[in-house]
Amino acid sequence: MSTVYSPTENKETEDNCMKTKISSFDDKIVVRTIEVSEGGQLARRSFMKNIVLGGASLLPISVALGDQNDVNSRLGSITNGDAAILRFLAAAEILETDFWQQYTEFANLEGPYKDALENIDEDMPSYVTQNTADEFSHQDFLNAFLVKMRKQPVSLERFRTLPSSPVAPVQTGRLTNLMHLNVDTSWYLRYRSSGNPDFGDSFGQVVSIVDRPAIPVQDQSLYSADQMQAIANTAAFHFAMIEQGGSSLYDALSLKCTSLLSLRIVTSIEGSEVAHFEIWHDQVGNAPPVDSGDGLTFPDLNLNPATATNLVMPKPCKFISADLPLCSIIRPTSIPLAGATAAVHFLTDTGLFHGQSDEFFDLLLSLAKQADEAVRE
């Protein structure tokens, strides 16, 4: 059983009477979370302290919400627009969590894939595991906060229908697909340029990664060493691609928050996304140049001074107005390029949702539209 936000539900009705909305869950909240431990093992945990009972994760709403008067007095409330922003971000974090979890399972499995990640940096498996744990915390916090504010949380459990890699250590339904990725590597050039997409600037690919797996999809012993390194390198570029996109998304949506409480949440999680991005940006520079032998080549980026791997700090770029001094910033941050709808289209184009249903895309785009339409009051 799961709770699912329905795009057909009336937002006004929801916001005018939270009790009505919540009761649509049969007075229950269902929370499904998986915690990643150091060893990459899976374990259930509560998403709200003192709320979720073991694996059942099913509680009366009255218990989940606790003393509402206490909540209101301590935290205040948030607007419907803020709730839409946080609800979309919760959905995005659930999706992030799903694929990071898939990476963690392989990164902690002894074998050629883990070895290839460690060729990039011996800490890669640990970093992957840590990033995954952070994403769990983001999805759990955002949904729990929405509940605390008497706003509707989001669940994508009904869409957990995609197959695991045939050789994944855990065979279960997934929300995302890491086996047919078109990894956008333009961020690498963007962050080394004084140009900014918000000013119309565009950037090419530093590596052409089209319809490639970022995790093993067959017995790992069947891959050549170069093929496996290419898969690990694909993952490394994907790690940074995702986290730079998340940084831009959070920044863009932060400007639409009305309450300081929501703004604090969005900007604080944004900082975590930026931290992830910069770590992965640095790490991808260690990805060995390699020709997979089956159509994927990772060049020696240091042969071109413009793509030198040590240029990991965001190069100052155009910001606010072209006649102002260049500034080192996250970019893009405009809603058309970095907002929720843009993020959904971008991720869809990368193949991350390969195999998902029309209903999935309808829901995601509906949540995105509501977030993008939020107006700072």
Ligand SMILES: [Fe+2]
């Ligand atoms: Fe996140």
Ligand SMILES: [Fe+2]
């Ligand atoms: Fe992230």
